[in-house]
Amino acid sequence: MNLDPSSYGLIPVSDIDQDLLEEFSCGTVSLDFFLKNEAKSFQEGRISNTYCVFHQKYEGIVGYFSLSNNSINLETSEVMDLGLNITTPISSIPAVLIGKFAVKKELQNCGNGKNIMDLAIGQVIDASAPSCARLLVVDAIKDAVSFYESCSFKNSLFAARRAAENRKNRKNNNPNTIKMFLDVLS
Secondary structure (H helix, E strand, C coil), X not given: CCCCHHHEEEEEHHHCCHHHHHCCXXXXXXXXXXXXHHHHHHHHCXXXXXXXXXXXXXXXXXXXXXXXXXXXXXXHHHHHHCCCXXXXXXXXXXXEEEEEEEECHHHCCCCHHHHHXXXXXXXXXXXXXXXXCCEEEEEEEHHHHHHHHHCCCEECHHHHHHHHHHHHCXXXXXXXXXXXXXXXXX
């Protein structure tokens, strides 16, 4: 069921009744566990902010995402692609990490994930907090890379180079995630 993109809303997990959280399932045990057992503690401890996504024409939680501060190292070419008009060299670019991202199982693979991603991007762009970030970052599991690519995320060349170096030095032969980023102003 593809839900109308204009009818979504966000509520911080701290304002959601536990019984409603218990009804959510995306089909991935670790993501379901996080929402039901850890998201509120992470929010209270200021580790991440988790937002539950609702829709006017759907009863219950449609999906959720959690955001926290981060930074990412980029190759020179990637920094140049951002078009930053700065002369002071910086070693990393401020970013917001999407630590968790899930869509209710019955609503997957029909455009709802992209709509929820647009809400996450909007949270970063509209942030009125004393912090700012230019990039949205994910550590995508391999099965989710194509989804993030469909949302215009790019593989980090810097992280890919580091991963190749680590494989060469046998530090990690098979990384479980791929570092990806999105310029929220593009």
